[in-house]
Amino acid sequence: MSFLKKFGQRSRERAFTDRANREQDPDSVLADDDDRDPFSVNITGTLDLTIPDDESNNATTPTYDAQSPHLLPLNVDPPGTVHVAFEVTSAEVIKDQRSSYVLYTILVSSSSGVERLPTTVDRRYSDFEKLNSVLKKKHPHIMEDVSFPRKLLVGNFSSETIAHRSRSFEQYLSHVFSVYELRYSNELAAFFYLNDAKEGYSLLCSEQYLEAISLFEKCLPVCEKLYGGGHLRVVSLLHALVVCYHAIEKLNKAQKYAEVALKSTNDPVVDEPSIALIKLSIRLCWSLGKDKQDLEKRLQELKARKINVDNVPDLKDIVKLNTLV
Structure with missing residues (x-):
């Protein structure tokens, strides 16, 4: 040997x-x-x-400064707990x-x-x-x-x-x-995954979705290990994958990633990406024939809180403006 x-x-x-x-x-x-x-x-x-390929179906955002580590986005675990x-x-x-x-x-x-x-x-x-x-x-x-x-x-x-x-x-x-x-420095992120993420967003913006998916799915596991599933950088990658799979009409995979992202985004945190994700998830569930009542209820609760959900840009437009890389 x-x-x-x-x-x-x-x-x-x-x-x-x-x-x-x-x-x-x-x-x-x-x-x-x-x-x-x-x-x-x-x-x-x-x-x-993983979802079999034959199940495919045809049918201005708040930012987080990764250089300000005292800010704990979403439900990221406090230091020392993971x-x-x-x-x-x-x-x-x-x-x-x-x-x-x-x-x-x-x-x-x-x-x-x-x-x-x-x-x-x-x-x-x-x-x-x-x-x-x-x-x-x-x-x-x-x-x-x-x-x-x-x-x-x-x-x-x-x-x-x-x-x-x-x-x-x-x-x-x-x-x-x-x-x-x-x-939480950009330098350590670059060592592990950030360069690939940047290239992935560039490919997404140029509508090269398959190539972008390949890079995002390489970045996501290591990013999740480093920061936990609720960190805004992880959720941002999930949003990007939802957009890419939706664009190539792989709706099952888009809905699956959207479901994971929604579980990672907990109230009372409400921002444009989260609202756009809920709205796109409702459309995905409708196209796939899945129950969307909980999502619609969540959207109505936001409206009851006087949150303007109607003028939120599409998730694709929000992801293209991503500043988390």
Whole structure:
């Protein structure tokens, strides 16, 4: 059995109790890899919302400033109530015509009840290094005590180097994520998923819905693991998927994502995206022959509270103005 396969097995078998006993060595000198293609994204895992293709049917928004972490949007869990863990489960040496580098597979797991499928991201040293650099520049006082594995000119691919660096990356991400200002920063979001989300919204605006769906469904699981199902960034991705599936007349999938988004959006929070989602969900249920009485009642309750639901833009127009990326 090759070292990389053995290393992957050993990584998966490491217990969380073992990780708690590890100590970061600030003087460790670890290997570097080539600094090419930073933030290349490979995210796996999707919500369990699969619906057979043959079930398809033919028939100015408030914003949340992700840089203001004292604002808790929707029903996002307060800091410290949800445990998110990061584990390097495998490392693979990638060789091409020009150079070689190590690709680390990071398992993101959460205690928030969204563990339907494993969620992993693939990152290389240069990705971690860029994250560390931008965080140190933007949050110098917070980052001054955060250890990061240094570069090494030789011994790049030794088993000891890869194993040591893997543990260091686990501890680094855990440390960064434990700090509230860093946890909700755009920099950490970019490391995990945000670049793909931006591309997805661009594709949506240009009506390339299938390509946008592919990116949104890669972003959604990791975003949900990081922030919990009620965070506004998660709900925004759900809205985008509703719009995309509705546009290509996959109404069952659009309704399913809408149902998840509605459960994540709790009163008394009322905004234009939520109202637009209710109105679109009513139309979807009507087209699919599903019960829409609860949704209609919810809309009438909003009207009884003197909330103007008639002049709210369509969800598609709201999503196109998305500022959460």
